[in-house]
Amino acid sequence: MVNLEIKIHELVFKNPVLTASGTCGFGEEIADFMDLSLLGGLVVKGTTLKHREGNAYPRMAETPSGMLNAVGLQNKGVDNFISNIYPRIKDLDTHIIVNVNGSTIDEYVALTERLNELDKIPAIELNISCPNVKEGGMAFGISCVSAEAVVKAVRKVYSKTLIVKLSPNVTNIADIAKAVEGQGADSVSLINTLLAMAVNAETRKPVLSTITGGLSGPAIKPIALRMVWQVYNAVKIPVIGMGGIMNATDAIEFMIAGASAVQVGTAIFIDPTIPVQIIDGIASYMERHKIQSINEIIGSLQC
Amino acid sequence: MKKTVTDFLLVENKQLNKDNFQLLLQSPQPFSDIYPGQFINVEIKEATEIFLRRPFSVLDVDYNQQTITLLVKILGRGSKKLTEAIAGQTINAIFPLGKSFTLPDKSDRILLIGGGSGVAPILFLAKICGLNPSNVNVLIGARSASDHIDVSSYLNFGQFFFTTEDGSLGEKGYVTNHPVFCEQLNKFNKIYTCGPDLMMKAIGRTAIKKNIFCEVSLENMMACGFGVCLCCVEDTKTGHKCVCTDGPVFNVNDLKW
Structure with missing residues (x-):
């Protein structure tokens, strides 16, 4: 029997496979397809202090080996999460992590304070990298100064595991990672989507209502791998890797590059059973390579 | 299931x-x-x-x-x-x-309107709705006779009417130009439609005006199909709804048509 357990800060995960925010709803939407308790963790849909309708349709464009989205954090707000959703999912036997968003630092703080009260939410993922909102979001994650400011403010009010989700739309992602580590982040997750666009040649119009959106899927995997490796080499806190992971081999590549855990996102749209297939595939890989503990492969890249 | x-x-x-x-x-x-x-x-x-x-x-x-x-x-x-x-x-x-059309009641007189590949759920509904065929009217539109699919195996389930834009089969024009729609609509208490957006909008708006129950099946672009990506939303009177899970079938009264 191989040991798939990994640790992010003080939190032990039964395996390194999490589902990414915005690709698994609140878990309930994919419960028909898999036993959610098999997952290492589940990062629920991006939550904001107040209800958000999100951006206008069309919000999606298929692209080679990937897709663009411009959902814009559509969600019913934290009150709805706490009163309606949390009671239904809190007893799932997996770590439920809430993805936290705000337009201002005060909003991030107020939202975090609400989530801090919830016993069964052991961690938050601070999203300073959403490319699809007009205010806040990625704006916080593209400069060290603003990233530091939001993490510092949230750290003051949050005692549990604080993961910061980084934007790839920067010159040097390692600098941002170091900046948030310096303010007390317990982990960084990367990458969020890459700012991108699609054009309809027939109509000469943008495909998305917002003109630009975020690119995800296998198209971005090599970029994500490179960034995970750069960040792993720059910080001491654990890195959670994501970006185009479609199978166990992809997941293992991220872990070799330095990720302690991975998130599976866009792949769920294609096949919601993929996260479980990845967990099984990692175990087979370890047996084949006679690896006892998954921790042996984290950052094991041989240059 | x-x-x-x-x-x-x-x-x-x-x-x-x-x-x-x-x-x-x-x-x-x-x-x-x-x-x-x-x-x-x-x-x-x-x-x-x-x-x-x-x-x-x-x-x-x-x-x-x-x-x-x-x-x-x-x-x-x-x-x-x-x-x-x-x-x-x-x-x-x-x-x-997704959610299906609301199945009609025994006493209903229904008009089913399909266009393009939208005929699929329309023919399926005609077949299983369980109504007396005289109360099931099916109107199908296409560009030309060669674009119509053969519905001969469905003819027992209702009365069929056809339109083509070039007049090569049935009435010339769109489904909304057919007498069954533009002259006899009051005979029906329920309309079900699936097809091109413009066709459904024209039908839906008429149904709203005449206060006839009408369900439409939308086909917004979607990534997942089961309600997690939130990409296929339709802007309804109660906010953005996922076409894949809240629909694809909507009552026209819930839409901003």
Whole structure:
């Protein structure tokens, strides 16, 4: 029997496979397809202090080996999460992590304070990298100064595991990672989507209502791998890797590059059973390579 | 019925006319309770250009044979690739997805209107609605006679009317120009429609004006098909709703039409 357990800060995960925010709803939407308790963790849909309708349709464009989205954090707000959703999912036997968003630092703080009260939410993922909102979001994650400011403010009010989700739309992602580590982040997750666009040649119009959106899927995997490796080499806190992971081999590549855990996102749209297939595939890989503990492969890249 | 990811066997791929194909898929497991308007999201095995699944409305089911029939109209690269599939091949699909049309009551007099590949759920509804055929009226529109699919096996389920834009079959014009729609609409207490957006809007707005119950089946672009990506939203009177899970069938009164 191989040991798939990994640790992010003080939190032990039964395996390194999490589902990414915005690709698994609140878990309930994919419960028909898999036993959610098999997952290492589940990062629920991006939550904001107040209800958000999100951006206008069309919000999606298929692209080679990937897709663009411009959902814009559509969600019913934290009150709805706490009163309606949390009671239904809190007893799932997996770590439920809430993805936290705000337009201002005060909003991030107020939202975090609400989530801090919830016993069964052991961690938050601070999203300073959403490319699809007009205010806040990625704006916080593209400069060290603003990233530091939001993490510092949230750290003051949050005692549990604080993961910061980084934007790839920067010159040097390692600098941002170091900046948030310096303010007390317990982990960084990367990458969020890459700012991108699609054009309809027939109509000469943008495909998305917002003109630009975020690119995800296998198209971005090599970029994500490179960034995970750069960040792993720059910080001491654990890195959670994501970006185009479609199978166990992809997941293992991220872990070799330095990720302690991975998130599976866009792949769920294609096949919601993929996260479980990845967990099984990692175990087979370890047996084949006679690896006892998954921790042996984290950052094991041989240059 | 629980949603599943299933490897279907493609039993038959029949070309109906230039752009329309009928695919017969057999599930390895029994299934039940699939209703008109629900869809299945089909994986297209292709290299890099086709990344997402393609949703298709169910045309027919046979629970004994464990089969689902799809009508696939070539609209782009994904649907074209699917029509090239050959019998014996495995077709992976997620099903059943979405909400169906509200099944009519025994006393209803219904008008079913289909256009393009939107005829699939319309024919399925005509077949299973359980009404006296004299109370089921089916109006189907297409560009030309050669674009209409053969509905001869459905004629026992209701009275059929056709339109073509060039007049080569039935009335010339759009479905909304047909007398059954523009002159006799008051005969019906329920309208169900699926087809091009402009056609459904024209029908839906008339239904709203005349205060006739009307359900439309939308086909916004979707990534997942089961309510997690939030990409296929329709802006309704109660906010953005996912076409894949809150729909694809909506009552026109809930839409901002």
